[in-house]
Amino acid sequence: MKPAPRIPVTLITGYLGAGKTTLLNALLRDPAMGKAAVLINEFGDIGLDHDLIVETTEEMVLLESGCMCCAVRGDLTKALTGLLARRKAGAAQFDRVVIETSGLADPGPILHTLLVEEDLAKGFRMDGVVTLVDAAHGEATLDRGFEAVAQVAMADLVVLTKTDLVPAATVDSLQRRLKGIAPNARQITADHGTVASGALFGLGIPAELSEASAAEAWVNAAPARKPLPALTAFGSQHGLFGAAFTQTQPWAARHDDRIRSVSAVIDQPIHPGLFNIWIDTLIQLRGPDILRFKALIWLEGEEEPYAIHGVQHVFDPPVKLARAPKGDRKSRIVIIGRDLAEGVLEESLAFLNSPAETLR
């Protein structure tokens, strides 16, 4: 029997006051939202945002008493497990979950919870990370704290809010900066919380769709700007993830500079052995510093590609995609990392281009 489709989860994040509650209120009126369960996380004792939500769905859970990424993770697990059980028993009806995080939350551990808790991973799939950035205070917020930069780096979609409060040139320059931090994330603007209907949904791994063409758009990888460096032997100048990886640079400069995003398009199907070595090494050595990993991978000898996504050292099981487009058997990989020395991810990606003899 085919397993039931997993329920998509959307994570709405963004710094304090970025406009998350305003957006959620507008979203609750969007027919594209369908039947949704909404989880709201509050930092501090009083669940103020809960009172600010004017229209509610039937399933609204307020997670209090701390930041979701640390203290409340247990609560998040409990809330999601509870929702799943009630849905199974017919006591709750919803087809998606939307989580509004506290402004201080790091989306990484929250995404982890969805991936590592076995029951949750079976019942839910991540549909997308939506990060709100306040156009009026965005630059200053990014300058002040790395949390805000990391929230942008993890986004599938960046939503600019309060653009009505600043000149167009300010919006342009902020958008350029955001593109630098998250080159693969789409950017849209919200007018007092209102975005085009459905714009926030369908951003995740198209697992249940099984469409390779959709996966290409999901990965959104651009060919490397410079050709991948040639590998002469196993590993390269630095080894697969060698010296340069352990030697991170002093990150005194801008917070933005701590984020490095690398994407590659690999023309030929990849030897499965090479791919396994590569990904194991990446996870073992640099797992905690991989903020996001998305890939559409063609392996030698296989007719369909795999979609893979990961957050730090936790990876969702690869999803084999059916209905692959004819012709193009190029793998696409995007890695967003923090505190990684320049050139190292590129070099490691070059390993995937190396002939299979490298293994022997």
Ligand SMILES: Nc1nc2c(ncn2[C@@H]2O[C@H](COP(=O)(O)OP(=O)(O)OP(=O)(O)O)[C@@H](O)[C@H]2O)c(=O)[nH]1
């Ligand atoms: N001018 C303007 N104000 C906005 C817009 N979107 C939100 N706001 C205002 O920004 C303020 C903060 O919005 P919230 O939705 O409470 O922000 P939040 O991200 O939920 O805030 P925290 O829960 O503190 O993290 C409110 O006064 C909103 O009315 C916008 O597009 N334009």
